[in-house]
Amino acid sequence: MAAGLAPASGIVVDGREEGAESGATFTTRNPATGRPIAEVARGDTPDVDRAVRSARRAFDSGVWAAAPPAERKAVLLRLAALVLEHADELAVLDTVDGGKLITDTSQFDVPGAAAILQWYAEMIDKTYGEVAPTAPGDLAIVTREPLGVVGAVVPWNYPLEMAIWKVAPALAAGNSVVLKPAEQSPLSAIRLGLLAVRAGLPAGVLNVVPGYGHEAGRALGEHPDVDCIAFTGSTAVGKLYLQYAGASNLKQVWPECGGKSANIVFADAADLAAAARLTADRMFGCAGQVCSANSRLLVEKSVAKDFVAAVSARAMELVVGDPLDPASTLGPLVSPEQAERVMGHIERGQESAALVLGGHRVEGLPGGCFVEPTVFTDVDPASALAQEEIFGPVLAVTTFEREEEAVRIANDSSYGLAASVWSDGLARTLRVSRALRVGTVSVNTIDALDVVTPFGGVKQSGFGRDLSAHSLEKYTSLKTTWFAS
Template identity: 65%
Template sequence: MTAADWHARAAAITPRTELFIDGGFQPAASGERFDTVDPATGRVIAAVARGDAEDVDRAVRAARRAFERGDWSLAAPAERKRVLLAVADGIRSHADELALLDSIDGGKLITATRQVDVPGSAAILQWYAEATDKLYGQVAPVASPDLAIITREPLGVVGAVVPWNYPLETAIWKIAPALAAGNSVVLKPAEESPLSALRLAEIASAAGLPDGVLNVVTGFGVEAGAALGLHPDVDVIAFTGSTAVGSRFLEYASRGSIRPVWLECGGKSANLVFDDADDLDAVADAVIGGIFGCAGQVCSANSRLLVQRGILDGLTERVLERAAALTVGDPLDEATRMGPLVSARQRDRVAAHIASGRDEAELLLGGDALPGDGFFLAPTVFGSVPDDARIMREEIFGPVLAIAAFDTEEEAVARANASEYGLAASVFTSSIRRAQRVAPALRAGTVSVNTVDALDVTTPFGGVKQSGFGRDLSLHALDNYTALKTTWFAGA
């Protein structure tokens, strides 16, 4: 499909712009709105309801009523499975619409949203739906004639706060296990990309999800997000976003009622490339995808490239050649390989890191904003980056790669671990023994060997250190949204 075709289809969409509470769309109590902007053009897409503490309270009360009503929380697992499968089918039925919403709202490539994000969201929801009637309790080995059983119960009201880089998919990461377990959810999408969340709620309602089980409050983090974090009737918070904001949710929990807070925060992932890597062309391809995909706006982006000295020049040459060839531009053009940053604010923030990098290291490629009304930056590569440079230490969340050389395996591991973050890492080597030594030595939630950012619904995703401690995906995510209950029957 041509870019003109996609633009025509995008123009035909009328986005939902009100809050979704208790099964229907409602204006913000204040009547206030905010503009959501197409980052590729700088043009306003729609004025969206600006929810605040009063709206969050309405949503939480609706979620609590739904939970206590029991038509979802107490429904047979097979019934929850049936409805969630219908929601997954609804996502597939509206795939192009949802893909376009995330592309125009978040600047994501239509090739990515249509081929990966939307079908991936439906598949993840289907996977958790299928899990609902396959989870069993346990019988504890207590002395006869007593009987002790261990069951999992939903916690109640889940507050989910998600970022703008994967608006639909990250929402599904939280919603799917929370709903599968029988909880009600209040979702706060990022103010930069709220549109797909509102449409998702409408699709879920049409598929049979009971009123109040999924609510969406759009608005700003300091208003709606903080109110959700502080609300005393929220039983658990699930958050994906920056480390700075994640720490605020821990503070909110300390000021309100006691509840778990599951954080998946920032990252500064390292690629370790050893001189026995089989194919430097394949490594270079992986490096490019790992840092310039989604314009580098990925928490697990492989933004540090540590290369054994003997192959430094050869790999750097290949990376620069590929980065220079990336087509940067219109996300709705299927030939585009990198789109804009999500906002002018984010572009300027990344540009400030690049300016710092010019003083700290050798600029090998890019470094400039691109002309036009959108929020574009050129793919940027720095070489000879010292370990104490800002661009090597701090999460940039943009298309900026920092390259440095190492000599020994021990040095590579030590330098990769010398970060406050611990979300992901990659190791490139032809030696299985080396991979078996290095992978467990790296302090990261996921270590990918001879690839980058390996991910599947069957494996948990999350980090250590300042990257947080929550886990999305896999059956382990159900732990975030359930409580263990022991029921003990005394024998005669």
């Protein structure tokens, strides 16, 4: 199927696919082979202007924002059904464009994206306002109003699913959206924009502008007629969007940024073998390109040697190869540039820590983007290996002897996205979970996640929240209407 793939690659504005106003394009490549997939429209400021105008017209007309809840629900449910109908195509797009395993995109990412769309569609007619307590004779009602035009900027590691994380609640709340996918993996987002038109979403309600971050992304962040930016990506770029907002119209910015999550393993964990397997599977899944990846393993010293050996043994079972091959269990990094960045971290890490597994590019595979599962031990908690987000298959291991020491090391990070705690002691897991300064703590598992719970962090992991009913809040504003007697 991939050989004959002819993906849509334009800008989706006002319900149509068009080229960039400048006529410029950029090449998106398959990281597993290095071969080009498509020439994609290179959106820039004029294209963002066009998309924002389209979104504003649609919003001001009320064709979506003022549509009956049941009507909006029906359209989003149709879009979810179309995502499932085109599941094979969307899965292949994310695999060839972003290097994700076809087993992951087909079994988890695409069905998960459709399920999230369905969930928010069902929320539309189940979201209520409030009646405030007032003096007799007065009536004060509090309603949630859509913000207007939402700019959604999403990363390359989960191209379709991250887009849905932003688009679904923003549309459910009644907003119009301009979606800017990552330049490394824009194809499934473009396809989503066209499927939305087929589902009956009015023209202009969802626009998709592919392009580079410093061009299309910046233009969206600085645009004076965008009311909100929902962003997932690096902390450095998240800070830029806050600057763009301050320099333009003080738009709301909801950043969900980087992470350096700690996986704390105590000796009293009920099943250390299972913990080791899941540690390896989750750390090296998506080639380590996950913002909440538990890339810092903090393991109690008395069991550290055997535990690290078990993690390494599991990692050695991974089959590195073509992500389109169902037998592969570890695919490439998204680009040669990302692979080079990860290798730089590995080379510098060997100056201060012990490399016990991996540490090299995989020989014999094309593209130059495949990096071995890599494990460092004796990692200084203050070192770059422990402090910087590598975003690759690199695990940094540090030992501890006391619970307080584990908590201190885990919290000694500029990030605060997620953490895991393994212990059979209920009191201990409660104490440690409360002491950790993160957005999500997974107890006796890793990276627990579902649409029913919010996802996001603290500190320099940002303060945006995706998923759950809570994410609807960031796409709305509170309005009080007071009727005096």
